[in-house]
Structures are given as structure tokens and as C-alpha cells.
Amino acid sequence: MNQDRRKFLKTVFHSGLAITVFPSGVFASEGGNSNLYAFIVDTEKCIGCGKCASACREENNVPKDCYRTWIERYRIMENGEVKVDSPHGGEHGFEPVKDTGKVEKAFFVPKLCNHCKDPNCVQVCPVGATYVSKEGFVLVDEKQCVACGYCIQACPYGARFLNPVTNVADKCTWCFHRVKQGLDPACVTVCPAKARLFGKIDDVNSSVHKVLKEKRLQILKPETGNNPMAFYIGLDKEVR
Amino acid sequence: MKHYSHIIRFAVILVLAGIGFLLVRSFLVPDSFGIYGSYKYGFHRGDSDKEQEARPTLYRGVDKCAQCHTEQKNSILAGGHKDVTCEACHGVWQAHNSQTKLVVKKDVSVEACLLCHQKLEARPKDFPQIETLDKHMKDQEQEMDKGISCIDCHSAHEPI
Numbered sequence: 001m002n003q004d005r006r007k008f009l010k011t012v013f014h015s016g017l018a019i020t021v022f023p024s025g026v027f028a029s030e031g032g033n034s035n036l037y038a039f040i041v042d043t044e045k046c047i048g049c050g051k052c053a054s055a056c057r058e059e060n061n062v063p064k065d066c067y068r069t070w071i072e073r074y075r076i077m078e079n080g081e082v083k084v085d086s087p088h089g090g091e092h093g094f095e096p097v098k099d100t101g102k103v104e105k106a107f108f109v110p111k112l113c114n115h116c117k118d119p120n121c122v123q124v125c126p127v128g129a130t131y132v133s134k135e136g137f138v139l140v141d142e143k144q145c146v147a148c149g150y151c152i153q154a155c156p157y158g159a160r161f162l163n164p165v166t167n168v169a170d171k172c173t174w175c176f177h178r179v180k181q182g183l184d185p186a187c188v189t190v191c192p193a194k195a196r197l198f199g200k201i202d203d204v205n206s207s208v209h210k211v212l213k214e215k216r217l218q219i220l221k222p223e224t225g226n227n228p229m230a231f232y233i234g235l236d237k238e239v240r
Numbered sequence: 241m242k243h244y245s246h247i248i249r250f251a252v253i254l255v256l257a258g259i260g261f262l263l264v265r266s267f268l269v270p271d272s273f274g275i276y277g278s279y280k281y282g283f284h285r286g287d288s289d290k291e292q293e294a295r296p297t298l299y300r301g302v303d304k305c306a307q308c309h310t311e312q313k314n315s316i317l318a319g320g321h322k323d324v325t326c327e328a329c330h331g332v333w334q335a336h337n338s339q340t341k342l343v344v345k346k347d348v349s350v351e352a353c354l355l356c357h358q359k360l361e362a363r364p365k366d367f368p369q370i371e372t373l374d375k376h377m378k379d380q381e382q383e384m385d386k387g388i389s390c391i392d393c394h395s396a397h398e399p400i
Contacts (some may be wrong), residue, residue: 044364045364047356047363047364047367048360048362048363049355049356050355051328055299055327055332058298058299058332059297059298059299059332073362074362075361075362092355093355093356093358094358094360094362095358096358096359096360103361106360106361106362107362108362108363118281119281122281123281128273128274128283128284128285129284130284131277131281131282131283131284131288132277132278132281132282133276133277133282133289134276134277134282139284139288139289139292141284141285141288142288142291143285143288143291144270144284144285144288173292175297176292176293177292177293177294177295177296177297178297178299180293181297183297183299183300183301184301186298186299189299189301189325189327190299190325190327190328191328192321192323192324192325192328192356193323193367194323
């Protein structure tokens with residue numbers, strides 16, 4: 001009897017082990033995927049003209065008051081106060097601000113979906129409507145989405161919204177349809193300051209290859225563990 | 241045997257329910273579900289990739305415009321606006337192609353230039369900016385005429 005119980009416990013333990021190991025051992029076929037893309041935002045070059053946001057709206061038919069990409073203006077005052085504004089997502093540019101107090105430093109931070117490697121938004125989707133494509137793009141399947149809004153809440157970057165026209169979750173796709181045709185995303189195409197770069201990480205001819213190797217880069221909110229694939233140059237500690 | 245009949249009945253119901261579940265599931269789950277990507281993050285309807293790929297592209301970049309407008313492309317590349325693409329100021333290519341022949345946006349107002357060149361503390365310091373047109377004219381020791389525009393002195397394609 002004693003011997004049987006020992007056998008039984010052993011079997012239970014082993015099968016438990018097998019179940020835990022199985023998903024990571026068999027299904028994790030990533031690693032060494034040379035097809036991945038990266039997006040680089042140079043905040044030191046951005047002039048805050050808003051061409052990216054309006055081009056995105058036109059290219060992707062983004063409804064009014066929704067933004068797949070937007071620009072934030074950070075103004076850090078002499079007394080340490082941080083003022084952030086983004087009128088109409090920066091789409092129509094920025095006006096000079098007349099207020100008291102000296103501005104110590106100021107800069108623009110364009111934002112968009114970070115197309116994370118380990119995205120929260122994909123983990124919470126209950127119907128498999130949002131996913132990471134084999135090229136590393138985080139996409140939304142409009143036909144599967146049930147508009148529960150979990151992904152919108154899960155995204156730490158606020159990059160998702162509920163599209164009031166299609167009534168499903170919507171977000172930046174890094175212009176998947178353009179990239180598949182060999183074009184850059186619309187925002188990268190129109191940026192007059194070359195503040196946005198996009199391309200294949202491993203392609204020596206792509207605009208991001210050299211920058212990724214040579215520049216010092218940062219990511220937004222690394223503490224959330226999403227592993228974003230959008231990198232920033234010249235990010236300040238105050239940027240959230 | 242009499243005492244086991246209720247268990248057998250229950251087992252039959254359970255098996256039928258299981259078969260029913262698998263049958264309904266096979267109809268409801270799209271065929272292309274889970275054919276691409278990893279189990280962890282890439283479990284999705286495979287046709288979704290193709291549907292998204294098929295969307296039309298509207299912005300086409302400088303090379304597309306230069307197929308007809310070579311002269312303008314060369315003049316842009318010679319000046320300070322060499323990084324500014326056609327569509328940044330003139331709008332989307334799709335609105336003006338060989339089929340539609342629509343006239344492109346040609347906004348030469350001061351406001352159009354100030355969208356980029358208005359003095360803002362957040363802009364890079366070495367980026368050319370002016371505070372107001374009045375002040376700029378005074379700095380350049382020019383007379384301020386009513387209705388004067390940036391392009392009266394600067395070429396939009398080849399600014400100094």
C-alpha cells in the first residue's frame with residue numbers, strides 16, 4: 001500500500017511537471033526571429049508640427065477625437081513643476097504658452113503603440129482578437145473583437161481606444177498594410193524633422209539598424225515588463 | 241444491474257454533451273484560427289493578417305511624386321527643406337494622382353509656415369524659428385507690408 005502511494009504521488013508530480021513545461025518548451029518557437037521591426041522616436045528632433053498625427057488620421061481613417069498617435073509637450077518649470085499638454089493630440093501644431101514662471105527645459109514627445117514583445121493587451125484578450133503577428137506587430141482582428149475593452153485598460157501607454165465607427169478596439173498598427181508593401185508608416189513618411197524612424201532590426205539598409213547599434217535608447221515605462229519595440233532618444237525622467 | 245442504470249444514463253448524457261460541445265466548437269471557431277504565430281501571443285485568426293494587408297495605401301512618399309515632378313524633387317533636395325517630403329505640405333498623394341488630377345493643397349499662408357517655424361521653447365534650439373512676423377521683419381530690417389507672406393522672400397521648396 002505504502003509503495004502504491006509513493007508511485008501515485010510520483011506520477012502526479014511528473015504529469016504536473018509535464019504540463020508546466022509543455023507550453024514553454026513546445027510552443028515557444030520565437031527566439032532568433034530576424035523578421036522583427038523597431039520604431040525609433042527622436043525627441044531631440046521633434047518640432048511638434050503634428051503632421052504625423054494628421055497623416056495617421058487620413059491614412060487609417062481614424063475617427064474624430066480619437067488618436068492612434070499623438071504628441072505631448074512637456075514643459076519643466078524652474079520650480080520643478082511639470083506641465084504637459086497635447087491640444088487635439090498635437091494634430092494642429094502647438095501655440096506658444098504665455099504664463100508666469102521660467103521654463104527650464106521643454107520638449108515634445110510623440111507617442112504611439114509600442115508594439116511590445118510581451119504585451120499586456122494581448123494577454124487579457126478573451127477571444128483571441130488582439131495578437132502579435134509573426135512580424136512582431138500587435139494587431140486587432142476586427143471580426144473577432146467583442147469590444148469588451150479589457151485591452152484598452154490593460155495597455156500601460158494608453159495607446160488603445162474604442163473606435164466609435166467600427167465599435168471595436170482600435171490602435172496604431174505601425175501601418176501594417178504599408179509596411180507589407182515596402183512603404184514606411186504614414187507618420188514616418190511625412191515627418192519633416194526625421195524624428196521618426198522605422199525598419200527591420202536586422203536589415204543593414206534600414207534606418208533603424210545603425211541607430212539601434214550606436215545610440216543610447218530608452219523605452220517608456222520599463223517597469224511594466226511589456227518590452228516595447230518603440231525606442232526613444234533623449235527621453236527625460238519626467239516623461240510618463 | 242438495476243442499481244447501475246442511473247449511472248449509465250448519466251454517462252450517456254455526459255458523452256453526448258461532450259460530442260455536442262466539440263461539434264458546435266468546430267463550427268464556431270474560424271478555420272484559420274491558430275495557424276500562424278506562437279501559442280502565447282500569436283494565437284489568432286490567420287486570415288486577419290491578409291485582410292489588414294489588403295487595405296489601400298494613401299501616402300506614397302517622395303519617390304511616387306517624383307515620377308512626374310522630378311524638377312521639384314531636385315530643387316527640394318538642394319535646399320534646407322530636403323528632409324520635408326512632398327506630402328507633408330501638399331497633402332496625401334491619393335488625392336492627386338494621374339486618375340483624379342485633383343489640384344494639390346498649396347497653402348502658402350504665414351500660418352502654414354508657422355506650424356513648424358513658430359518660436360516655441362519645446363522646439364530644438366538650432367531649428368529656425370521666428371517669434372512673430374512683425375518681429376522677424378524688424379530683425380531683417382525689412383519694411384512690414386500688409387499682406388506680406390513668407391514666400392515673398394523665401395522659396396518654399398528651397399528656403400535659405
